[in-house]
Amino acid sequence: MSPTIGGAGLPPPAAATAVVDADAAPTRRRRMRGPSLESANAAGWLFVAPALVLVFVFFFLPVAASLVLSVTDFDIYAVGEPSYARFVGLSNYGHLLRSPEFWQALKNTFIFALAGGPLTVAASLAAALLVNAKATRFRGFFRTVYFIPFVTTLVAVSVVWRYLYHPQYGLIDFTLSRVGVKGPDWLGDPRWALPAIILMSVWKNFGYNMLIFIAGLQSIPEELYEAAQLDGAGPFLRFRHVTLPMLGPTLLFVAVITMIGYFQLFAEPYVMTQGGPLGSTTSMVLLMYQEGFRWWRMGYAAALAFVLFLVMLLWTFVQFRLQRRSER
Amino acid sequence: MRPRAAVWLVHAALVLGAIAALTPMLWMISASLMPTGEASAYPPRFLPRTVTFAHYADLFTRLELGRHLLNSALISTVVTAVSLAINSMAGYAFAKLRFRGREKVWRLLITGLVIPVQVSMLPLFLLMKQLGLVNTWWGVVIPSLASIFGIFLIRQYALSVPDELLDAARIDGAGEMRIYVSIVLPVIRPILATLAIWTFLTTWNDFMWPLVILSDQSKYTLPVALASLVGEHVQDTELMMAGSVLTVFPVLLVFLALQRYYVQGVMAGSVKG
Numbered sequence: 186m187s188p189t190i191g192g193a194g195l196p197p198p199a200a201a202t203a204v205v206d207a208d209a210a211p212t213r214r215r216r217m218r219g220p221s222l223e224s225a226n227a228a229g230w231l232f233v234a235p236a237l238v239l240v241f242v243f244f245f246l247p248v249a250a251s252l253v254l255s256v257t258d259f260d261i262y263a264v265g266e267p268s269y270a271r272f273v274g275l276s277n278y279g280h281l282l283r284s285p286e287f288w289q290a291l292k293n294t295f296i297f298a299l300a301g302g303p304l305t306v307a308a309s310l311a312a313a314l315l316v317n318a319k320a321t322r323f324r325g326f327f328r329t330v331y332f333i334p335f336v337t338t339l340v341a342v343s344v345v346w347r348y349l350y351h352p353q354y355g356l357i358d359f360t361l362s363r364v365g366v367k368g369p370d371w372l373g374d375p376r377w378a379l380p381a382i383i384l385m386s387v388w389k390n391f392g393y394n395m396l397i398f399i400a401g402l403q404s405i406p407e408e409l410y411e412a413a414q415l416d417g418a419g420p421f422l423r424f425r426h427v428t429l430p431m432l433g434p435t436l437l438f439v440a441v442i443t444m445i446g447y448f449q450l451f452a453e454p455y456v457m458t459q460g461g462p463l464g465s466t467t468s469m470v471l472l473m474y475q476e477g478f479r480w481w482r483m484g485y486a487a488a489l490a491f492v493l494f495l496v497m498l499l500w501t502f503v504q505f506r507l508q509r510r511s512e513r
Numbered sequence: 514m515r516p517r518a519a520v521w522l523v524h525a526a527l528v529l530g531a532i533a534a535l536t537p538m539l540w541m542i543s544a545s546l547m548p549t550g551e552a553s554a555y556p557p558r559f560l561p562r563t564v565t566f567a568h569y570a571d572l573f574t575r576l577e578l579g580r581h582l583l584n585s586a587l588i589s590t591v592v593t594a595v596s597l598a599i600n601s602m603a604g605y606a607f608a609k610l611r612f613r614g615r616e617k618v619w620r621l622l623i624t625g626l627v628i629p630v631q632v633s634m635l636p637l638f639l640l641m642k643q644l645g646l647v648n649t650w651w652g653v654v655i656p657s658l659a660s661i662f663g664i665f666l667i668r669q670y671a672l673s674v675p676d677e678l679l680d681a682a683r684i685d686g687a688g689e690m691r692i693y694v695s696i697v698l699p700v701i702r703p704i705l706a707t708l709a710i711w712t713f714l715t716t717w718n719d720f721m722w723p724l725v726i727l728s729d730q731s732k733y734t735l736p737v738a739l740a741s742l743v744g745e746h747v748q749d750t751e752l753m754m755a756g757s758v759l760t761v762f763p764v765l766l767v768f769l770a771l772q773r774y775y776v777q778g779v780m781a782g783s784v785k786g
Contacts, residue, residue, distance in 0.1 A: 228689035229612025236603035239659035240622065243637060248628055250636035267639070315527050320520040329772060330531045333538065336768040338718045340736035341757040344743055345541045348750055354553045356540060388533070393779065400780040449629055452720045456740050470631050470721075477635050478725055490632045497629060 255487035264481050277488035287489070289464050290472040291496070293379060297468065298447040298500075301383040305447075306440050308387050309394030314428075316395065317402045328399070332392040339389065343456035346385045347372065350457075372458050375465035382453045382466055390446070394439045401435035402428070437508045441501060448497045469493045538761075545569070545754035552750040568755035578759060580731060581738040586763070588650060588723075588734060589716040592657045597709055599659050604667025605697050609674060610689070625661045631721070638725055652726040653734070657716060663708055670704035671697065707778030710771050717764050735760045 255277055257263075263270040281287045316327050334342070349355050350371035358368030371381040405428065413423045429436075450468040454460050460467035460475070469489065477486030540559065544552040545568055547561040572578040606612070607619050637656060638647070646652035674697060682692045698705070723734045733741065739756050746752055768775065 225610060225689075226612045229606050229610035229615065232606035232610060232689070232693070233603045233612075233618070235599045236659040236664055237618065237622075239599065239655070240625065240661060243640070243656040243659075244625060244628075244630075244633050244661075247633035247636035247640060248625075250640075251632050254636055264639070264642075312530060315523055315530065318523050320516075320523050321527065322524070327527050327531060328776070329769075331534050332772075332776070333765070333768075334534055336714055336764055337538070337761045338736055338757075338764060340718075340720050340740050341541075341760040342537065344739060344753055344757050345537050347743075348544070348552070348753070349537060349540070351553075353555055354557050354750075356536070356557055356559070359557050388537070392534070396776060396779045445629075449631060451631075452736075452740075455720075456743060473631060473635075474721070474725075478638070483635050483639075487635050490635065494629055494632045498627065501627065 251487045251490060254484055255491050257484045259482075259484040259487075261481035264483070270484070273484070277485045278492070280485065281488050281492065286464065286467065286472060287492075290467045290469050291492075293465065293467060294448060294450060294469045294493075296379060297383060297386075297450050298444045300380075301386050301447050302440060302444040304383065305387045305390050305443050306394060306436070308391040309439065310398055310432075310436075312391060312395040313398030313402060314424075317399050328396070331395055334389045335392040337389070339452045340456055342389060343385070343453050346381075347457045350381055373462060375461075375463045378458050378462060378466045382450075382457065385453065385457075386447070386450075390443065394443060397435060397439055398432070401432050405431045434508070437504065441504045444504075445497060445501060448493065448500070469496075541754050541757050541761075544751055545758045547751050549749070549751055552754065553748075568752045569759070571752060572755055572759060576742070576756075577731075578735070578738060578756060581733050581735045582759065582763075584650070584732060585717055585735040588653055589713050592654055592716045593709055593713045595654075596658050596660060596663060596712055597705060600663035600708065601667050601698070601701065601705060602693065603659070604664045605671045605674075605693060605701070607664065608668045608671035609676070609679060609697075622661055623665065626665065634722065634725060641726060647726060648728045648732060650732065653723050656722065657712075657719075660712070663712065666708055667701065667704060670701050674700050703774065704778070706771070706774035710767065710775045711778070713767060714764050 256272060256274060257270040258273045258277075259267075259270040312331050315321065316324055316331070321327070349357050352358055352368065352370040352373065355371075357371070361368040369377040371377050409427045409431070410423055413427050418426065449470055451470040451474065454466040454468055454471050455474070458466045460471050470493065473486045473489040473493070476482045476489060543560055546564045546566070547558070548563060548565050548567070551558060551561060607615065641647050641652045646655065678696060678700075679692055682696055687695075717734075718736065719734075720736045720740070723737050724740070727733055727737060730738070730741070739753075739760050742756055743753060
């Protein structure tokens, strides 16, 4: 998952941010507070200035420029001399919509997010329930072990899994053959390459969500389970009617941030398959990288980046609508 | 189901999960110690017949991976130290200092949280080119020095710092900088620890931006060097595993040593992946 995307960073409730209007405070109190308003004003701006300058120059400005870039024919010649770039209107977007590679990358990215997201969330929830079970011993040990894949370097584990997936020498197909299953040529078969990357991503990421679920589970009052038990509810019914509803908001939050991360799939196919075989693992970001930084079709790549952004925004919006409906 | 059987079942599932979580890592270590060719033989072995450190020696001599290790360590350390100062000052100011336009700027800033970083990358590269920072460490470092998420994290925590504490210091005549250093920083130490670990891990593990901005092989960070090594030495399983161990181990050690702070931060719902 990429570090810079939000989702976890949702704005706090308005009450928490409400600020007392400084001018409305009684004069006497203001004097007691020491520095004049002017100097407090200056101090505040000085404290945020370095961060603001960096964020605006190196993030917001490029994001805005990206929109401009996407309506130009900025290419390898323009990289050398920017004045060669010309305004081309929406033709990059038109080109995009007519390109089979784009549709394939969009499809791959959606499959990855819509299959990988729920699978990861399910694995995380299962792990959290197990680790948090009353009977469980060595809780801290299992929690740490399950979290380890998440902190490892994505590029390195992609390299490792590339070998694990080897049809002859890889441990995965070998283990399958032991139980009488003929494993597929995971990364060499267009039908299996994307599922293989999904499987690895579930392994890599479930530990993080597990921690959030454990925190959520621990906040469910014990009395609810006791009451359910008195009513004769077995473990499954208690899970269905106590755990799941109480975890509701956490579940959606986790699903949203997991899928937002998955929409940005890049390093796994870059290292394991280079987008192949037959483009079956080319993601939107990988396509953007190839178009923009390998072929230097930067105008076209910027259009791609923007479409990805819109898709993610739309998807997040849909998920929040679902959340609001479920809360009602 | 009898309770005893249930307890047994839970632990069986837990152990199975632990095996699944650790096997790829353990095989990576094991294969990195095998003599050349042993990791790509049939049937596959899990443990080396004879242990050899030849691949690690190879990495540090012929392939000069020590240089990339140093690059990664330097970049991650600088980013962590500087960004911690910049983000914590801003986060504290957004929480506790009053200045004109604060709410407007804050609202604008957090809208940035929903924009994927890849959208900024193409123009950012061109900007770096104008600044002469393509293919330099500064080109890798500078865009990471401030993070909206980091500012957000600090702000949420700093909101709980009591105003009375700050006002008392002001009455005593302390300047704002002094208050920040000697009162605020000690109070927000737990979240600083979480953010420091998170920043170090993400900077170390970062791949796409260093890949884009660095073109000289000698300047590559470890993940970029490893990815380019796969291209040339894909048949050399044991060597690649040694390279992976080298890449993963530093972050693993940082995590294991400091996991208390990190896990607390995540469980408080404050750190995202």
